Amino acid sequence: MIRATPVQVRGEVLARRRVGAYHLIEIAAGGIAERSRPGQFVALSVGGPLSSMLLRRSFALYRATPVGAYSGTVQIVVGVHGRGTEWLAAVRPGDSLDVVGPLGTPFRLPSAPTPCLLVGGGYGSAPLFSLADALRARECRAEFLLGAGTHERIFGELEAKRTAGAVTVTTDDGSYGRRGTVADALPDEIERTGAQAVYACGPMPMLRAVGAVAASYGLPCQVAVEESMACGIGVCMTCVLPVVGEDGVTRMSRSCVEGPVFDHERVRWDDVGTVPADTLGAAL
Amino acid sequence: MIRATPVQVRGEVLARRRVGAYHLIEIAAGGIAERSRPGQFVALSVGGPLSSMLLRRSFALYRATPVGAYSGTVQIVVGVHGRGTEWLAAVRPGDSLDVVGPLGTPFRLPSAPTPCLLVGGGYGSAPLFSLADALRARECRAEFLLGAGTHERIFGELEAKRTAGAVTVTTDDGSYGRRGTVADALPDEIERTGAQAVYACGPMPMLRAVGAVAASYGLPCQVAVEESMACGIGVCMTCVLPVVGEDGVTRMSRSCVEGPVFDHERVRWDDVGTVPADTLGAAL
Amino acid sequence: MNLATSLGAAALPNPVLTASGCAAAGRELEPFAPVASLGAVVTKSVTLRPRAGRPTPRMAETPSGMLNSIGLQNPGVAAFLAHDLPWLAERGARAVVSIAGGSVADYAALAARLADAPALVALEVNISCPNVESRGEVFACDPLAASRVVAAVRAETPAGIPVLAKLSPDVTDIVSVARACVDAGADGLTLINTLLGMVIDPVTLRPRLGGVTGGLSGPAIRPVAVRCVWQVHAALPAVPILGAGGIRTGADALEFLLAGASAVSVGTAVFGDPSAPVRVLAELSELLAGHGFGSVGEVVGYAHRPAGEERPAPPPPAPDPGPAPPMSVGAGSGRPAWRLGGEDW
Amino acid sequence: MNLATSLGAAALPNPVLTASGCAAAGRELEPFAPVASLGAVVTKSVTLRPRAGRPTPRMAETPSGMLNSIGLQNPGVAAFLAHDLPWLAERGARAVVSIAGGSVADYAALAARLADAPALVALEVNISCPNVESRGEVFACDPLAASRVVAAVRAETPAGIPVLAKLSPDVTDIVSVARACVDAGADGLTLINTLLGMVIDPVTLRPRLGGVTGGLSGPAIRPVAVRCVWQVHAALPAVPILGAGGIRTGADALEFLLAGASAVSVGTAVFGDPSAPVRVLAELSELLAGHGFGSVGEVVGYAHRPAGEERPAPPPPAPDPGPAPPMSVGAGSGRPAWRLGGEDW
């Protein structure tokens, strides 16, 4: 796979606004949008030069617009999790942000028209909208199944409706949409949409469950995983998970450069967080 | 000496503006202004809660206004020196600042009407204006001698003129006012003003020289020193200098609680930065 | 919940103390952190005779930390007994008195002088001092030298007053030093003192500190301190530990308790926030309650429990905004497998 | 100015290198910091056989630092020789190859395999590894074990390739370990590896890292690293040192040179700023020129010069905005002494 080399640029915050539980941040960052593909991510410095936080934070590209009034903009959807995302949730237009990207593997697209189901959990739906555009450009139908714990943690329902017509939404407690998880709703959705492929992005347990349902229907499923990352560019070996290679051998694969998009069936979900004994180079 | 106990308050930046080479910052900080006396200082947190900078930065109180639209305001004059002052120079109205104060010893005032000369170096003139007010309230004449390396580093010339009439200004290179240092100009100023006491605030070499001139005229001189401080409240023993006590014994005195105001003649200027052999507790 | 804890025979109303050298003898802290409200005040190390300390500059700020080379400036034990302990006693505060010396005899003499001092609840033996009788080697770096100091202090100290040995992290094997001190009679351990460090000024091109090297403290060293507490508690689970090193929040304090400390000292954080000790106590107490702990004792060393063994306590809210894992997953329908095309840009 | 420097027989075009484990084998850094423009790439420690490393989570961010417990994941020396060194050689880059093992024999075998590898300019011996033949004690913590490894590697390595022993700061006396390594044939030393640390999660109440403890790196540890370089250079001034530990700016790099390092490695800073190595080099080169140094060699150890001995170089602008001390001070006029009144509020 030939991928564009990432760049490091000093971006400028153009806008930040709340969207449900999240913050939608738009950044002028020349050189990134034109190289990026759906599923890739950017890594941002947080806290300013005197911060005690040394490491970058990673965010899926929600939108990447190569041209326009600014020399190229990217949009990300930030959920506040810890100190770095808290800081990001307070940036103001005009603030400068150091951005590295595009990083990681993009979603691969069907080579022939194929109806696809795009499953997002929480902010995990962010990268699915540009994916839907790319799918449609290839005459692939793209429908959405979005879930979260609560209504305000569903991202992009309106946008999904605008582009895809019917959108199914789940919340854990049923306070909005269908009660339960996206995996609970998935069989009905596969039947309803006639999907021939599934794409998913969201928390790890969700990816695991969604992929299992897809597999039970014999459908291929690509997932964009989220592992804790120190460097984001492939030099530190922090972000690994056990993945089975083409050769059938399990390796601790870096989710920042070999992922974040993996074929669901290649990830050894039972063993995430461990080094399985049959991994290449596992201690005896 | 009975001094008000300091308080720690969450202040709010009301205004920041450039004045020559400095930044004049006004902070609403209830509880500090009403307790403070000329010569005391405040200590501010810098960099925010996630900063890599742990220690406070100290600033002389330029103005302290106990009442008004806000529950009490303080003003400080900040010269950019390192990272902390750089951060302070970028605060915006509405930003919150953790302030501890008032700290340290105030200038002592003559008990009878006495003409005084107030000598300031660079931002060191900041505490002299409230001192002048206090002196005048005691019917002491207060005149100013201000110096700095360059014109933009003279602070408060206009204000000094407004309140004191003639003000002598020196710059090292003579680009503005009299050429040379305040100590060079001091003999003439003592003659001209008939001063019977000298107060000085500024860099250590200046304090030393000013005090020497005052001493040569037999005039008492109080100086507000500036030593690097870690805590500002007297618990760490960082900010010490060799000072001769009433009992004639030299001690490493804390400039944050036993100072910053000292009688010039008590400071062992030749030995600042060392522990003289006859200091109480010096290693043999 | 009940915040009471103890360090050996010393009963403390709560587990948050100051750290030696970061609170003087409590007086200057009183406006910000009333001394009687703290577990105890650990006083600046006191020596037999007054000490003037090292030349300035004595400190340098470093990333999330600072270096100090104060050189144990203190007024000597006589002045300390005359002015400082009575003041703490008047306010109903408890004092853990830190002592420092250059020889075993110094430490013993200090312990004897302090034996019936007011407010005293424990002695902390600062053995991160050069041994003048042994080429200036630091006591804390040699298990034998450390144990000699501890034994001498223990012998001079009343039974009801625990002796805590304060260890340096600058050693190859902190457990062996800890064990030597305990074998010599230490009732508890304080972990950790500062790490030896230095800063060179890029303008003057010389060491920044008057003393050339200094002690590194603050949040920067917290992971080292937690590791030391963890290792020593794992090896000597019955020995009470006073944890210190970079504690700035209640969550930081909790880390130390979980690693095995029975109480904690807040040091450098006081310089940035003089009310830090009381704030840390409030935050810690809220965290402990949130986790459903009923007493400090339950928490001490809790992170050492075997994998799989979980608390029945109410779990804190999950930080993850996404949906929870499904309870059931739909069964397969037997559709034919279909492969996605390869990457084609 | 001339930025060339050397580490023993290894001539380097400039003194800024990457750090082992923080740049993989250079390939992923190339878009941000072209590998040929650096003094050298210090590659991730390689072992004889592939290693899968430790379970995740493998890192925790700490104040101005981070912990890692990667566990030496690497593809093994065969893959490294097949894919990584040729790539570096093609680009005209220099490789300092870091090797790691569990026994003296492992290290020796690695050195033999690498003896005539392309791009290789030096071997860095990562001895912060558990010795499987000695209850897992880390080689770097025992002068004898460390010297055995170094001697074995030196014996297998061609004369023109210097062997650098990379020391751990987690020892009581780093100078004695340094001396043992030099006596065993080390041509230089890399100072320092990470400090052992840990973090406990205040939500899960368990250690944050899969490996429980991990290595602390980043600016938080810089004062410790500078102190180690200072101590070792003072004791062994002729031994070249590769300095590492928290270097993020040119001024940080300068600190290490002044303390006695002949070159520096930029590690953790790369994660926050992938172009850090080239930026540090540019900043350092500007600083050196500003101080009037003509070569790197002049700077190495410069902060050790005796007090009073100053450079003739143009001094940087004084940071103090106030007036300079006066040249002359007016003479006394004999007025009568007069006392200020006492404090009266």
Ligand SMILES: Cc1cc2nc3c(=O)[nH]c(=O)nc-3n(C[C@H](O)[C@H](O)[C@H](O)COP(=O)(O)OP(=O)(O)OC[C@H]3O[C@@H](n4cnc5c(N)ncnc54)[C@H](O)[C@@H]3O)c2cc1C
């Ligand atoms: C490929 C990828 C795409 C992502 N996309 C999004 C997105 O679109 N929107 C969004 O809100 N979040 C996204 N995340 C998660 C986001 O990166 C984390 O929430 C964020 O890094 C947490 O930082 P913090 O400072 O708030 O938390 P802290 O816990 O303080 O972070 C400490 C350190 O751990 C790392 N870390 C902690 N959690 C994660 C995590 N889940 N993933 C990676 N690193 C982590 C941080 O980067 C930082 O270095 C994505 C993560 C990955 C790996």
Ligand SMILES: Cc1cc2nc3c(=O)[nH]c(=O)nc-3n(C[C@H](O)[C@H](O)[C@H](O)COP(=O)(O)OP(=O)(O)OC[C@H]3O[C@@H](n4cnc5c(N)ncnc54)[C@H](O)[C@@H]3O)c2cc1C
């Ligand atoms: C009593 C007193 C009154 C002062 N009044 C003023 C004033 O009115 N206006 C003004 O501009 N400056 C004043 N200063 C100096 C000011 O505190 C320092 O310039 C400032 O602390 C430097 O911080 P920095 O982050 O920019 O520099 P850094 O060098 O990054 O500071 C690092 C650390 O050293 C301490 N430090 C460094 N220099 C000094 C210093 N000169 N004094 C005390 N601590 C220092 C800092 O507080 C900080 O903890 C005063 C200092 C003192 C002691």
Ligand SMILES: Cc1cc2nc3c(=O)[nH]c(=O)nc-3n(C[C@H](O)[C@H](O)[C@H](O)COP(=O)(O)O)c2cc1C
């Ligand atoms: C300025 C300063 C002075 C200190 N003085 C002493 C001392 O006299 N005796 C002692 O045992 N420890 C002393 N310490 C070490 C602290 O008590 C504490 O062990 C260490 O700083 C780590 O905790 P912290 O990171 O919370 O500061 C001092 C620390 C600092 C910063």
Ligand SMILES: Cc1cc2nc3c(=O)[nH]c(=O)nc-3n(C[C@H](O)[C@H](O)[C@H](O)COP(=O)(O)O)c2cc1C
């Ligand atoms: C993620 C990570 C992996 C590391 N891997 C190695 C390694 O494989 N071999 C080694 O000798 N040092 C390794 N180190 C240590 C660094 O090379 C360096 O000595 C240390 O991190 C201090 O420098 P720094 O603060 O600039 O990172 C690693 C450090 C980090 C952060």
Ligand code: FES
């Ligand atoms: S985050 Fe560093 S290799 Fe993936």
Ligand code: FES
């Ligand atoms: S600054 Fe801490 S005692 Fe003065």
